[in-house]
Amino acid sequence: MTATANPAATASPTGTASPTGTASPPPAAPPAHTTASHRATVARCYRFEVVKLLSPWRMRLLLLACWIAPVLFVAGVSAQSTLPTDTLFGRWMHTTGWAGPLVTLGFAGTWVLPLLTCVVAGDVFASEDRLGTWRHLLVTVRSPRRIFAAKALAGLTVILLLVAGLAVSSTAGGLVAVGDRPLVGLDGHLLAPGDAAGTVLCAWAAVLAPTLALAGIGLLGSVVLGRSPMGLLLPALVALAMQLAQMLPIPVTVRLALPGDAFVTWNGLFTSPAQLTPLLIGNVVGLLWAVTATALAYVLFLRRDFTNPADDGSTRRAVTTAVLPLAGLLGGTVAVVAATTTVTGSGIGQAEVERSLATEFAHLYRLQTAQLHRPAVTEASLKTSAACTKAGVQDGADGPGNDWRCVVSWHLPGVTATGSAVYQLDITADGRFVADGDGPKEVNGYFLVRTSTGDAPNPLWQFDGYVDLLSASPDSRTP
Known part of the structure; x- marks a missing residue:
């Protein structure tokens, strides 16, 4: 007599029997490459964000302008009979090619660099609010921390590319149009071509700290104000306020505590001996503002409710949380500078x-x-x-x-x-x-x-x- 299969003895999905009486193998594990593909690392997110930032035609046009417009401007001005004598180093553009990048640097620190930080850092988070893509991004990346790190690093990369374009292009324009000749410093001493090259490079490097400070403020505004246009304009408004303050006869201790002071104090590199103390103070203050503003943006970004599409972070509490620490940083830096220097008043005696x-x-x-x-x-x-x-x-x-x-x-x-x-x-x-x-x-x-x-x-x-x-x-x- 032939035995029949007992349904009670059939294997379960995880065992050895099945309702049909035939053995079924355990479910296969997903391929390793499939599991890895679902994990979006910071490096992959960073590459994606850089491509996304550079994809719009407006950003590509801006990048092209930063690498081409300065060389045309410097070469064109150097070939004219009249020079911008009201601009620092403008009167020497017929004499040496190293004056061109310094004229460009003075103009960039006043207008161009604040606007570049608006376009890049001020929009890096707000663009997701306007497009309503936050939930899709979170499902893909699965980590707000990685999203913030990737966006901040991508914005920093693009800003550095734009600044490098301004520096390289303006230098090339001056050297091609006029030549590698000695430069007259701000105390009348002559800088040999090699010394002028190194000093011009240091001057461009010196404005990176205040640029990063404005970029950090742009990230903070983009997180806090969301799709509001004020978040995009915040770095330019802060830069304008600092320029107005620097035009006033404020105490030198307050002037050195402003995050944009290094946009001016690079002038001290062109004296002998170089006036390095104001420049060092300005760079330290700029980096402090950059770190503080970025850290505040990070904290507020992690606290955000992404399940509510109407919540773009523009709440009174977020504004208060962002403004008060920066005001405290300004007051603290003023106190530290006042305690470590002996100068009072305007410093012009x-x-x-x-x-x-x-x-x-x-x-x-x-x-x-x-x-x-x-x-x-x-x-x-x-x-x-x-x-x-x-x-x-x-x-x-x-x-x-x-x-x-x-x-x-x-x-x-x-x-x-x-x-x-x-x-x-x-x-x-x-x-x-x-x-x-x-x-x-x-x-x-x-x-x-x-x-x-x-x-x-x-x-x-x-x-x-x-x-x-x-x-x-x-x-x-x-x-």
């Missing part, structure tokens, strides 16, 4: 102005002497000095303004008479000044000098200078 003007005049006088093929002199033998007044104040003159009047005196070896020249100074609140010669004509009263090879620009007629705001001491500023 009579003794500092006289010292800066006398030093620069001595350097430029040697340059004019070489132009006219006169016997060479040294700065030490000239014994240059300056006496300045401001609005009729003879002693204790202080602060920015266009009412500074100075008389520079010098002595030539073997000549008993003392030479003198008059200058009108316009000093801005950040320490930069423009000295306009007011006679005598053969020294600084005319913009050309007659040389053996023809007329040449007179270096003593009008020039830019820079006052070290941290060189003043309370004792030197009192009569």
Whole structure:
């Protein structure tokens, strides 16, 4: 007699029997490549975000403009008969190719870099709110932390590409149009082509910290304000507020505590010795703002409710959480700078102005002497000095303004008479000044000098200078 299969003895789905009496193998494990494909690492997310940022035609056009427009601008301006003399280093664009990237840097720090951070960092999170793609992104990546890291790194990469384009393109334009020639610094000393190249590179590197600070503020605004246009414009508004503050005669301790101060203090690299302390303070402050703003954006991003499509993070609590820590950071940096420096007020004192003007005049006088093929002199033998007044104040003159009047005196070896020249100074609140010669004509009263090879620009007629705001001491500023 043949035995029949017992239904009770059939294997279960995980056992050895089945309702049909036939054995069924256990379910196969999913392939390893399938499991790995469901895991979106930070590196994969980063590559995806970079491609997504660079995919729109507007971003590609912006990237192309940063790599092409500066070379055309610098080459075009260098070929013109008139120069942007109201711009720092603009009067030297006919003389050396290293002036072009510095003119571009001054313009970029004021307008271009804040706008670039708006377009990139200010929109990197808000674009997902406008498109309503947050839930799809979270299902794919499965980690808000990886999403934030990938978006922040992608934004940083694109910003660095844009800044590198501005620097490389403007430098190439200047060198092609004018050539690799010595550059006159902001105290009148000559920088050899090799030294000028290194200093220009350091100047561009010095503005990365304030650019990152604006990028961090852009990330914070993009997270907090969501699809609101204010999130996109926040870095530009913050940069504009800082520029307005820097135009005012605020205390130097407050000025150094602003995250965008390094957009100006790179000027100190072009003096001898270089004025590094304000630049270092500005870079440290900029990096602190970048880290703090990015950390706040990260915390607020993780707290967000992604299950509610109407929640884009623009709540009063989020704004308060974002604004108060940054206000506290500003107050803390002001207190630290005030405690570690001895300078009070604007930092622009009579003794500092006289010292800066006398030093620069001595350097430029040697340059004019070489132009006219006169016997060479040294700065030490000239014994240059300056006496300045401001609005009729003879002693204790202080602060920015266009009412500074100075008389520079010098002595030539073997000549008993003392030479003198008059200058009108316009000093801005950040320490930069423009000295306009007011006679005598053969020294600084005319913009050309007659040389053996023809007329040449007179270096003593009008020039830019820079006052070290941290060189003043309370004792030197009192009569």
